[in-house]
Amino acid sequence: MAADAVRRAGSAGAARGSSAGRALAGVLSRVAVAGAGAVAARAVLGAVRSAPVAGALERVNHRGTTVSLAAGPALAVAAAGAAALGAGDGGTRAAALTVGLSAGAVGLYDDVVGQRPDQRQAKGFRGHLAALRAGRVTSGLVKIGGIGAASLAAAALADRGRGVHPVDTLVSAGVLAGAANLANLFDLRPGRAVKVGLLAGGPLVAGRAGGLAAGALGAAGALLPDDLRERVMLGDGGANALGALLGLAATRTLGRSGRIALLAGIAGLTLASERVSFTAVIEAHPVLAAVDRWGRIPAVPVDRSQFTASAEPRP
Secondary structure, three states: OHHHHHHHHHHHHHHHHHHHHHHHHHHHHHHHHHHHHHHHHHHHHHHHHOOHHHHHHEEEOOOOOEEEOOHHHHHHHHHHHHHHHHOOOHHHHHHHHHHHHHHHHHHHHHHHHOOOOOOOOOOHHHHHHHHHHOOOOOHHHHHHHHHHHHHHHHHHHHHOOOOOOHHHHHHHHHHHHHHHHHHHHOOOOOOHHHHHHHHHHHHHHHOOOHHHHHHHHHHHHHHHHHHHOOOEOOHHHHHHHHHHHHHHHHHHHOOHHHHHHHHHHHHHHHHHHOOOOHHHHHHHOHHHHHHHHOOOOOOOOOOHHHOOOOOOOOO
């Protein structure tokens, strides 16, 4: 009996050691994936800024400083690749590449084409629908359709072979598309979208899809200093890709009830944004305002008469 007790104690100790070893390996794996995303983001950013098309991505902000939209494609490519690297299976890997790259591509299209005079008038979902009723297809509508299609395809890829009910796949697709759009709604001040992504996506790193989330957040975090210093900005391309990838990580982590609740929350915030300024809400709360302004260049008085009604300056 004593020998049996010793064997049982030894087995229990081995099991604990094995569990601790797996946990450590998981942490190290996610750190490595985040690092890969960060390195890739910096490399792609440098490549885009030195490419012949770099001039088409430049914008002049209210300080008279040239800001590049190069962070958008840099984040989309690096985050999608790193998230795929950290994905736990082939279906999720394909989903990350599909939604990350597609959201980045159509977002960048809207960033560039949406600056044309004939496109600037349509703002918000209602504005794009009004333009469609008038017979015009806006770049924003192309973006909405593209992200919607990519989200549905990604959700189907991630659920393939799992016996998931089609309604669950549709809910997941809604989360991906909604998260992509919501992240973009926060990209009105330097660094804000990345900060929101880090705060919202941080807990996902500890979940079942931790590697996927770590890859996206590593890429975003590497671009945060340049975003805060107003050297680059994410634009629709970067913000849409970040939101979509974090949405994918959330759908791989939450159960059915959690995904439905998340979709309802995203829909509520999106509808609220049509009537309430996120910036006004943030600036009205000292803690939120302090986090929002951390690392940014101090604001200076702005002559708003130089801006069109369709473009909100980013101090």
